[in-house]
Amino acid sequence: MRVLKKTQFPKRLRGRIENEKQLRELVFWTVEVIPKDIKRKLGLQVREWRERLAEMLFSKHRDMVGKDWVQVVSVIEDEIISGRFKEELEKRKLQEYEENKRLLESVESRIGRRISINPNIPGKVFITALTEQLTPLVDVKVEAPLLSRALSNDLLEELARYYAQHHIWVLVREFIKGNRDSLSIEVVLEKPFMTYCPICKDFAEGSEYLYEEAFPDDYFAYWIANLVKHYRHEHIRYYDLSWRYWSYGDKNPEYQKLGHDGFRITVNNRAKRQLIRAILKDENLSAYGKRELILAVLRLQHNDEKTVELVKKALQKIEQADEEKF
Numbered sequence: 001m002r003v004l005k006k007t008q009f010p011k012r013l014r015g016r017i018e019n020e021k022q023l024r025e026l027v028f029w030t031v032e033v034i035p036k037d038i039k040r041k042l043g044l045q046v047r048e049w050r051e052r053l054a055e056m057l058f059s060k061h062r063d064m065v066g067k068d069w070v071q072v073v074s075v076i077e078d079e080i081i082s083g084r085f086k087e088e089l090e091k092r093k094l095q096e097y098e099e100n101k102r103l104l105e106s107v108e109s110r111i112g113r114r115i116s117i118n119p120n121i122p123g124k125v126f127i128t129a130l131t132e133q134l135t136p137l138v139d140v141k142v143e144a145p146l147l148s149r150a151l152s153n154d155l156l157e158e159l160a161r162y163y164a165q166h167h168i169w170v171l172v173r174e175f176i177k178g179n180r181d182s183l184s185i186e187v188v189l190e191k192p193f194m195t196y197c198p199i200c201k202d203f204a205e206g207s208e209y210l211y212e213e214a215f216p217d218d219y220f221a222y223w224i225a226n227l228v229k230h231y232r233h234e235h236i237r238y239y240d241l242s243w244r245y246w247s248y249g250d251k252n253p254e255y256q257k258l259g260h261d262g263f264r265i266t267v268n269n270r271a272k273r274q275l276i277r278a279i280l281k282d283e284n285l286s287a288y289g290k291r292e293l294i295l296a297v298l299r300l301q302h303n304d305e306k307t308v309e310l311v312k313k314a315l316q317k318i319e320q321a322d323e324e325k326f
């Protein structure tokens with residue numbers, strides 16, 4: 001067993017791994033610092049390498065939270081070096097192919113017509129292609145109690161279509177098992193996982209931690225917290241670069257001065273303010289949606305004075321705009 005030197009890792013990753021985010025960070029570091037010759041031995045490109053690690057992390061290493069990072073790194077390294085992981089991936093791919101093929105055949109025999117999908121495509125793409133072809137057969141009704149007042153109808157429909165596809169997938173399975181004659185489904189979007197971003201004008205991927213642990217009962221706080229996280233990783237580059245690469249972090253005076261946590265708080269506050277500005281201007285959000293989202297900023301941690309001040313101003317603006325309308 002070969003374990004990386006402690007000094008190669010950032011201080012905050014020493015000791016026990018407290019949550020999934022830290023584990024993810026740790027795996028990223030492992031990718032960055034594992035010597036190149038091991039990569040060469042496996043004949044992997046850096047991108048593939050990262051993808052495989054990410055998959056491994058999600059499928060197998062969730063239970064590593066709570067363990068010491070040295071243990072985790074050793075397990076990860078061992079698996080990669082022995083090549084066991086690679087073989088397992090190949091096996092999984094083959095299983096998926098067989099499963100897709102079986103599903104396609106049973107759907108075809110059930111609806112009595114051929115469906116043209118190449119089953120030799122990875123699971124997610126296959127399911128999407130299948131449900132798209134089945135959509136005309138399905139009657140979908142959508143309800144979104146939390147969002148119907150906050151988002152424009154167009155966006156609501158877009159989101160509903162996305163979720164409906166997933167429900168259709170569940171239904172296709174049921175329909176095969178239960179021999180149903182028609183597909184009629186109702187999608188109730190109580191708390192969508194994806195959240196609308198006023199900067200992208202599109203839905204951003206959700207966060208399991210924020211959804212299930214941090215804000216299980218406060219949807220608007222989840223929404224804005226998820227956007228802050230999304231902003232940090234998708235809308236700016238300097239945040240990820242600073243913690244991922246020594247060379248970059250070393251040259252970033254702000255990162256050096258504030259430390260990892262302080263830097264994150266500063267970047268989060270910047271993100272909050274940019275998001276508030278974008279929310280105010282957004283045409284897909286109703287006055288109600290804007291107000292709820294901006295108010296929710298106050299329920300997030302570590303707001304600085306500038307952010308709190310902007311929240312107050314933004315709320316006043318929404319009130320004024322509301323009054324002008326009537």
Ligand SMILES: [Zn+2]
Nearest residue numbers: 197199200204
């Ligand atoms: Zn965005």
